[in-house]
Amino acid sequence: MKKIKNDEIKEFVKKSYAKVATSGCSCCSDPSLLLSGIETAALTGYSHEELKDLPAQVKEMFAGCGNPVALSELKVGETVLDIGSGGGLDAFLAAKKVGTTGGVVGIDFTREMIRKAMRNAKGLGLKNVEFRLGDAEDMPVETRSIDVVISNCVINLAPDKGKVFKEAYRVLKPGGRMIISDIVTEGRLPEEIRRDPRYWAGCVAGALEIEDYLRKMQRAGFRHVKVLSRANFTKTILSIIVKAQKPED
DSSP: OOOOOHHHHHHHHHHHHHHHHHHOOOSOOOGGGTOOSTTHHHHTTOOHHHHTTSOHHHHHTOOOSSOTGGGSOOOTTOEEEEETOTTSHHHHHHHHHHOTTSEEEEEESOHHHHHHHHHHHHHHTOSSEEEEEOBTTBOOSOTTOEEEEEEESOGGGOSOHHHHHHHHHHHEEEEEEEEEEEEEESSOOOHHHHTOHHHHHTTSTTOOBHHHHHHHHHHTTOEEEEEEEEEESSSSEEEEEEEEEOOOO
């Protein structure tokens, strides 16, 4: 199988998640990752209290691998960016925590997902959350406008993760923080997996080795990079939640 180009990866992933938005199923559905169905949120650390007020269509679309909101220590009045916001579950939880004096911006590069999230927000009556169509490698977000960046099982889908981390660093205010959940590996994946777009869309092929992943965050400028939690799905594939800080000026 020939090596696939970054643009081809993005196009395949985009089409895959457009289907998710219209069908309501999870794209991260590799059986080895146990990421399928409405139970996924509970399996990845979301409490009944967090999920009880969310409609079924929000929970059914959930495709995360952790609960970054729970560990982000959000404060009333903060502005949050959710990279790869999907159907909006994390954005909605964050919006409740920051209150009406704060706000949440969700970005996603799939137009169908944005439309779905906007409908979900309207149904929940949330006025302090908005969704923008955009690429994580080139975010439609103002420089130094965000207090907290969150993301859930999305950055592994980006071909150039270094660009994503640089963009996250750019949009954060000095002293801002990033808390992200993602899929990484311990050991290299076989090349036939790396080159298969289906495994990219399934949150597997794009996973970096954990040390490489953390180094890219540091190279983007982040400090105090710390793994808050980790869980193995297989011998090679694991999920982590990482916290990092943008230095004060």
